[in-house]
Amino acid sequence: MIQKNLNVLLSNKSYKTLQMLYVLSVCYLEFIHCSCGERIYYGTDRNFDGTVPKSESYFINSTSPQTLCNCALKCFQSVVFCIGFLFSSQNASCKLLKTYLTDANKNGNFVGEDWEYRKRPTEILSLNKPVTASSNFEDYYPNAGHKLIYLVDGIKNAPGKFHTYYEPYPWVTIDLEKYSIIRDVVMYNRADNHGRWLHSVEIRVGNSSVWSEMTTCGTYPGPSETGDIIVVECRPSRYGRYVTLKIVQLNYITDDSNAKNGNNALVLEEVVINGLYL
Missing domain, CATH: 3.50.4.10 (Hepatocyte Growth Factor)
Incomplete structure (x- = not known):
């Protein structure tokens, strides 16, 4: 009789909710x-x-x-x-x-x-997510094999990579498609050559992709070296949907004609964003 009455109670929607919460609590404690x-x-x-x-x-x-x-x-x-x-x-x-x-x-x-x-x-939030950038090297050299999506395709040290054109302050934005908490951002510098071009990178997070409306996660002063793996921790953790990486200082290189007038190129094998979807 007691069991029968209990079953009747649990058939009620509110009691089912309480039962589910109890099961979750017990499961968690165990x-x-x-x-x-x-x-x-x-x-x-x-x-x-x-x-x-x-x-x-x-x-x-x-x-x-x-x-x-x-x-x-x-x-x-x-x-x-x-x-x-x-x-x-x-x-x-x-x-x-x-x-x-x-x-x-x-x-x-x-x-x-x-x-x-x-x-x-944490989980990887950036894999195969939409990417926008200040410029695309492929628009100028279609046969170069550098595509925006290569930034988040999970493949490192491949002939094709993410590559902006030469400009003062190149940037790239990854749309995580959901509001998220960001713990850190991992940059895989190009593995072929010219690794020193990666410098003065600021990383921001926000609900808007507008730079001035985003909050700084962290910075990497550099310069880097070819093949480096750089982890930038958000201090503290940041919340938002969009993550932008931007070179915020003019190029210091003087022996490369592409760097004239302080021009930079943001070139990366991969970017991995670690955190949690909210």
Whole structure:
């Protein structure tokens, strides 16, 4: 009889919702160390040195006393998008994070003893996404084999690559097609030659693709070398749909006629944007 009454209750839509939430909670608590669905998995950052940033701007809130499982569940249920948390078993304390901690962020002023950092795993957001640029080398030399889409096709060290024409401040914008949180941007410099042409790159993120309306993720001063792989971490993490890379200083090269008047060319094998869709 009890089971029959329970089934009647669960047939009600509101009770089904409660049942689903209970199952998610139980599943999450049981699988804190492994995956219970990609959206609610938090992996340990093995590189975290136990240093907790002092500024409260990194955190949604801090609570104690807490268990590891309760801390994870609070992050999962947070109204503000929670990308991870810091937990101290010694202090039974929980700090919910709204931005990824980068190497620079970890060098704060508070050494937190046994603090550990758990974060949502990122995904590649840029693969095969729409690309626009200030110019296209192929428009001037159709047989060069350089196409805009090569920037995000997942292929590196290929004859064809992304290549703007020669201009003072070349740029490229990748449309992620969804509002996203950006953790870092990885640039694969050309592997053939002229690697030093990659310098003074500023990366911005925004809901608009208009440069002045975007927020700086990070910069790469350079100059680079042929075949370099450059990781620019957003500090703090940035939110938006569009990511733009732009050379913001005139070319310093004097022994190449293509660089006259300070002209640059933005040339890359690939760009990988890591983060999460929101």
